[in-house]
Amino acid sequence: MQHPLQRFNSLTNPMIGTGILKGMAVTARNFVGSYFDKERLITVQYPEERNPLPENYRNFPFLIYDGDDSHAGLRCVACKICEKECPPQCIYIVKSEDKKPDYMGKPQFYPKVFDIDISVCMSCQICVEVCPFEAIKMDKDFELSTRERFDALLMRKDDLAKSNDYYRRISPIDAAEVDTKLAATAEAAAKKKAAAPAAAKPVTAATPPASNEPTASRAPS
């Protein structure tokens, strides 16, 4: 194998300064090239220009509500799984005493208090992974600096609750997936509801089997 340094002939017979001149040639090429080649001009003039954020980018979590009412449409049912699984324990939930109907019409608890301390949150996304109700998702807003570091960095339920339209705007692909999944669950639940009264009809409606054949059991699912 050719020793990689043998490529540089200047090292086998150096004239003092050739290495430095070679380096300067590289910088000169980059400098002049930045006028012509877009790739060599890499500085983004923030805040006038901003790089577009990728779809998957995550910063801090937020709660989703369907529709327009941030209380009635809130998907969170205060099951406290995200609070338990959060590694730095930055979520604080207090369950309500009464129930309200969720998107499928079933009465569920809701969180009376839902606080996330974003000075502690490390944006690990585990709360999103373990939520069984698609109620908490990752936001993309990162310009959140405040002047006070304790209560100002505590986001309460009103700050956290954002509508599903907002989620569709910031993460269209993920929001579409979540919407289809929830629609499918709602459909399956509706089908089950419709199938249950049908099975409650008396069994005599079924045709009586022939005498020699064994009785086929038509157990409703």
Next chain:
Amino acid sequence: MSATIETLEAMERPPVSMGSRLEGELLEVSMGPQHPSTHGVFRMNVALEGEIVRKLKPVFGYLHRNHEKIGENASYLGSMPYTDRLDYFCSMTNNWAYALSVEKLAGIEVPERAEYLRVILAELTRLQNHASLLGFLLNDMGAWGTPLMYAFREREKILDLFESLSGSRMMCDYMRFGGCRVDASPEWLAHARKIVDRFPRFIHELEQLIVGNEIVIARTQNVGKVSPELAISAGITGPMLRACGVNYDVRKVDGYGFYPRFKFRIPLGEHGDTYDRLMMRVLEMGESVGILKQAFEQLPAGPIINPKVKIRAFRPPVGEAYGRIEAPKGELGFYLISDGGPNPYRYRVRPPSFINLTILEDMCLGHTVADVMVILGSIDIVMGEVDR
């Protein structure tokens, strides 16, 4: 390498021992925790005789967060984001080492596509780590920012890849037990292939900028020599060990994660000095590009996570396991002891930077103060890993 020594004899450094007329008392200097070149909050108590180092004691612990105790109090999944913050430059490889140890502990299998994705991301991490190390080393040597910005330009491209895949540039939290969290879309793979194809051009540019430069050669050759016996005994791993000539790379020895399927060479150095350590990184970047190209070719379709693994209430069986990988800085290992509960009983990180610092004193004795910074830069330490 021998060609350069003969022809650069004119730049040979002066003899180290000073005359007996010039003996004085030792001056104790603290190259203190706030220093632009010590790669984080790291302190060295140096006893100097003039400019020559006579004693050096490293002091660290300024970034000690007791990560191992946090690991005992958090669940197995909850520790995964904390491993990102160990060696904060290379979060993907930290995640992989932890996931590997848990998979060894619980006997979990990983699907093929997930293993290939892990290799791709680990090699991308290695590329951006070595590039930033070269930038930082040259920054420490006095090239104010230019090579650093060149290295960071490439690093930004790779970090943008990580951002579009896992959601975050540095704290990726990407691996899970039994696979990966998010699948790589064909657009992402095409974009990654484009970046990898253009990477050799950057390596070539960096070589022209650095490797032939006389100042770099004069400051790094014969500085901080390590003999292979000392390196093996002191538990040095990674590019620093291979610069001494010892052929030990965990990717080849353990053969974890489908590395045996890829053809790649291990560059070895001859002298064990700083220049060899620098060149190790440059050559390893070239090898990583080769592995990446092969991985992109061979990437199969399929599931990316083992569906049998529970996300919540994950309880591995009672026992212990030690899993290790070749992180860009050395051998990163996790030693886990499970007592059957949701939290590990003992969670230990084997940090390569911490152990590579053992022979800092041996390397710096007899050299000047200016060399200390160069030697420290070439060991490649990150305080998040040294202190945990």
Next chain:
Amino acid sequence: MESLDEIKARVEAAVPGAIVEIVQNASPSQQHSLKIDNEHARDVAKWLRDDPALRLDFCSNVTGIDWLDRTVKKTVKVKKVVDGEEKEVNETTEEKIPGYIEAVYHLYSMIHKHGPVIIRMRTADRATGARLPSLTPIWRSAEFQEREIFDLYGMRFDGHPDLRRILMWDEFEDHPMRKDYREPDDYEYEPTPHDDVLEKAKPYYTPRPQLDGAESMVEPLDR
């Protein structure tokens, strides 16, 4: 590489008086370890490093583990006479194991590229003066790691060239990684304390009431 039984036999033959036990590891990783006694530890370690077949010259990881007093329940099938018939009955025995501090060394070989061979050493009890022989003269990589075990667990290593605190500052008094370590009480204000953090924070400030009355604490922000 040879199996652990063979290594155990050869160690006992080569170092007279050494007591070596095999500690089984129940997990699928199958990484069983050898427990060596403290007196002959250094000789055993030297033999492991120098033996031509093993050449374990790379000590990769030195870990300290704190075991509290525990009771281990063992269920064994025993033949007993019950109601005149001999049957196999499950008998549960409880074994009380006193606590100790353990040091575990993971050894690999760079020359033969095999490993790991795992050795363990245990102290007699968990007292702060617990001592173990240091294996730094044999593997230099143990130097910083044994210092770390001293710092975080309080276990002293005899024969270590420079045993002082490494991660905590020199005047610090307790040992943080022990299982019964209690953190110092210096709680600054935290908006969302719960469970045991809430208990510890109560003497210092009024934690948030159950109802979200925090609106009265701060003015609305200008974001």
